[in-house]
Amino acid sequence: MARFRLAVRIVPRKGLLDPQGKAVSDALHTLGFDEVGAVHVGRYILIETSADDALAAGERVKEMCRKLLANPVTEDFEVESAVPA
Amino acid sequence: MKFGIVTFPGSNCDYDAYHAVTEILGEEAVYLWHKDHDLQNADVIVLPGGFSYGDYLRAGAIARFSPIMQEVAAHAKAGGPVLGVCNGFQILCEAHLLPGALMRNASLQFVSAPVFLRVENNHTLFTNLYESSEVLKIPVAHGDGRYYAAPEVLDALEAGDRVIFRYADASGNISADANPNGSERNIAGIINEQGNVLGLMPHPERACSPLLGSEDGVRLLESILSRVAA
Numbered sequence: 001m002a003r004f005r006l007a008v009r010i011v012p013r014k015g016l017l018d019p020q021g022k023a024v025s026d027a028l029h030t031l032g033f034d035e036v037g038a039v040h041v042g043r044y045i046l047i048e049t050s051a052d053d054a055l056a057a058g059e060r061v062k063e064m065c066r067k068l069l070a071n072p073v074t075e076d077f078e079v080e081s082a083v084p085a
Numbered sequence: 086m087k088f089g090i091v092t093f094p095g096s097n098c099d100y101d102a103y104h105a106v107t108e109i110l111g112e113e114a115v116y117l118w119h120k121d122h123d124l125q126n127a128d129v130i131v132l133p134g135g136f137s138y139g140d141y142l143r144a145g146a147i148a149r150f151s152p153i154m155q156e157v158a159a160h161a162k163a164g165g166p167v168l169g170v171c172n173g174f175q176i177l178c179e180a181h182l183l184p185g186a187l188m189r190n191a192s193l194q195f196v197s198a199p200v201f202l203r204v205e206n207n208h209t210l211f212t213n214l215y216e217s218s219e220v221l222k223i224p225v226a227h228g229d230g231r232y233y234a235a236p237e238v239l240d241a242l243e244a245g246d247r248v249i250f251r252y253a254d255a256s257g258n259i260s261a262d263a264n265p266n267g268s269e270r271n272i273a274g275i276i277n278e279q280g281n282v283l284g285l286m287p288h289p290e291r292a293c294s295p296l297l298g299s300e301d302g303v304r305l306l307e308s309i310l311s312r313v314a315a
Binding site: 068 | 142143147150178185186188190234
């Protein structure tokens, strides 16, 4: 077993109303960042864990996402590849 | 009849529910601790409002894995009545005992106000003492109350008469203006397929006395009494 660190990115599912993202986009426009289009606000989670290898660590974290970290009804997740912790 | 009211760390309407059951309804109630595995032979389980586990991650996401929730899920599967109010509704959705999810209010603001609800189905365990299409005045107090489910799930809920309450105006008209949080199709409360698990964002336990501005919540609790043999 080795220690790994993985990052999980959780974002609102595309097409769903994202009032937080809209509010941030509006604020950026107010500040003069006229080039900004859609903005989405999600969560970024860092996890330190143990596994036989990086691939296995990634699979476990995906399972964590499906069970707890992301809501399958409203959110999508992406697990970044594991790096040694 | 015995009501079991679950207390999670961060629950804040457990006492309101206890008061409504014992003082208004005159029935027995016990608090159930989230770490316990014992429903203490309660006939009806109430998941109260509040901010269980600080709403960390998502409202209801962590409470769902509490030891007591395993027993609540078993009670629900066996046909036992479960009422989830506000945070309790969020927990029921996270636990997949009800479909869909409660998302951040479209306004991004916490809404604490009396609202009007239209009774969409008065043939349930929880609504049999209301009139069909009756308009109720019941308060809401939430920041994450926007009900969302995929369109096909919403269609199935409607086809099965499982939308129990919708946000309406004082005359019972369903409109965007009457929707305090941007919920899909003005949905305020839904029931499971078996008809024994109800979740709603508004607080019937806070509408149990003229002193509180409304007594419209009392009949929800009385409906359960009239259906379930003690």
